[in-house]
Amino acid sequence: MIEVTGFRKTYGGFDAVVGSDFAVEEGEVFGIVGPNGAGKTTTLKTLAGLIEPTDGEVRVAGYDAGDPEMRRRLGFLPEESPLYEDMTPLSYLRFFADLYDVPRSVANDRIDDALDRLELAHRTRRLGDMSKGMKRKVAIARSLVNDPDVLIYDEPASGLDPVTTNSVLAFTHELRAAGKTVVFSAHDLHHVESVCDRVIVMNEGEIIARGSVDELRETYGTVEYVVTTTVAPELDDVETTAVAPTGATDAADVTTPSTADGTAPTAAEAAARYRTVVTSMTDVERIRRATVDAGGEVTDVRTDEPTLESVFLSIVGEPMAGAAARGEHVSRHTDEAGDA
Ligand SMILES: Nc1ncnc2c1ncn2[C@@H]1O[C@H](COP(=O)(O)OP(=O)(O)OP(=O)(O)O)[C@@H](O)[C@H]1O
Numbered sequence: 001m002i003e004v005t006g007f008r009k010t011y012g013g014f015d016a017v018v019g020s021d022f023a024v025e026e027g028e029v030f031g032i033v034g035p036n037g038a039g040k041t042t043t044l045k046t047l048a049g050l051i052e053p054t055d056g057e058v059r060v061a062g063y064d065a066g067d068p069e070m071r072r073r074l075g076f077l078p079e080e081s082p083l084y085e086d087m088t089p090l091s092y093l094r095f096f097a098d099l100y101d102v103p104r105s106v107a108n109d110r111i112d113d114a115l116d117r118l119e120l121a122h123r124t125r126r127l128g129d130m131s132k133g134m135k136r137k138v139a140i141a142r143s144l145v146n147d148p149d150v151l152i153y154d155e156p157a158s159g160l161d162p163v164t165t166n167s168v169l170a171f172t173h174e175l176r177a178a179g180k181t182v183v184f185s186a187h188d189l190h191h192v193e194s195v196c197d198r199v200i201v202m203n204e205g206e207i208i209a210r211g212s213v214d215e216l217r218e219t220y221g222t223v224e225y226v227v228t229t230t231v232a233p234e235l236d237d238v239e240t241t242a243v244a245p246t247g248a249t250d251a252a253d254v255t256t257p258s259t260a261d262g263t264a265p266t267a268a269e270a271a272a273r274y275r276t277v278v279t280s281m282t283d284v285e286r287i288r289r290a291t292v293d294a295g296g297e298v299t300d301v302r303t304d305e306p307t308l309e310s311v312f313l314s315i316v317g318e319p320m321a322g323a324a325a326r327g328e329h330v331s332r333h334t335d336e337a338g339d340a
Contacts, residue, residue, distance in 0.1 A: 002060050007020045039205040097146075150183070197212065
């Protein structure tokens with residue numbers, strides 16, 4: 001449905017996009033991800049026919065981007081979508097349907113359907129009095145008045161409250177179910193993960209990674225294994241820390257080592273736990289052996305999956321928006337202790 005070959009866009013000698021190649025299949029939700037200034041908006045505006053490529057070929061629905069026939073088959077949602085504040089959602093959307101020559105009865109059904117699915121109430125309220133999320137929904141509905149095959153959305157859910165964000169993302173799912181092709185950019189990687197079949201990651205005008213989110217996670221993420229043992233394994237190349245056992249309240253509980261020298265352990269020693277973090281199952285096995293050799297045992301192995309932020313950090317080399325607010329790994333408890 002979309003084919004981009006050797007696309008380059010230069011602004012006065014500055015390369016905003018440096019030779020990008022990608023294709024989007026019909027009925028696919030395709031994400032463009034990247035930090036500020038990566039070239040996402042430039043790419044989307046070019047797909048929408050609003051910017052001329054400096055070089056390369058950009059084809060949408062079989063037409064060169066910008067061809068009037070292509071525009072009729074396309075809906076574009078810009079990052080900022082100022083609306084006519086004195087109009088109501090209904091009058092505003094009917095106005096745009098008229099621009100596309102959509103017959104009034106067809107337009108009314110289409111507008112009602114879009115606003116129902118977007119769960120927008122207050123359709124006759126003045127737009128200037130509506131919340132940011134409501135206005136965004138109206139802008140999304142506007143992108144659909146001509147019943148386009150291809151939708152180009154620049155940050156559709158950015159800056160919205162969680163309920164509105166979910167509603168917009170669920171709606172994007174519905175668009176795919178209805179056979180639409182959707183290309184959208186996002187800073188929030190969780191938005192991308194929840195709706196995109198495939199993504200490209202851009203940085204400084206270049207595509208630096210591509211694939212499904214799972215593929216990117218597999219290729220660029222590091223899984224960590226957190227091994228808990230009753231004694232500290234004596235291995236020179238791994239660092240082990242004493243940690244509080246569940247219910248420990250005294251600092252002495254976490255620092256007193258347990259022993260295997262035949263003397264009866266104190267209650268604190270019996271409860272002592274040690275944690276070692278490694279990145280391979282081979283190391284988990286080494287820890288198990290060293291622990292057993294020292295007279296102890298492995299009591300738990302937890303797998304920490306890489307978060308999307310840590311994956312993109314390793315691709316792009318800088319955190320995406322919001323990454324700092326979240327941890328680097330999410331924990332998934334496993335029964336691997338038994339296998340280790
Ligand atoms: N009209 C323009 N004239 C000059 N430079 C521009 C113009 N539009 C964009 N740029 C530059 O091109 C680069 C890519 O911009 P673009 O808006 O495509 O990035 P983006 O990935 O969408 O960023 P953001 O996430 O901040 O919206 C940036 O360095 C930007 O400053």
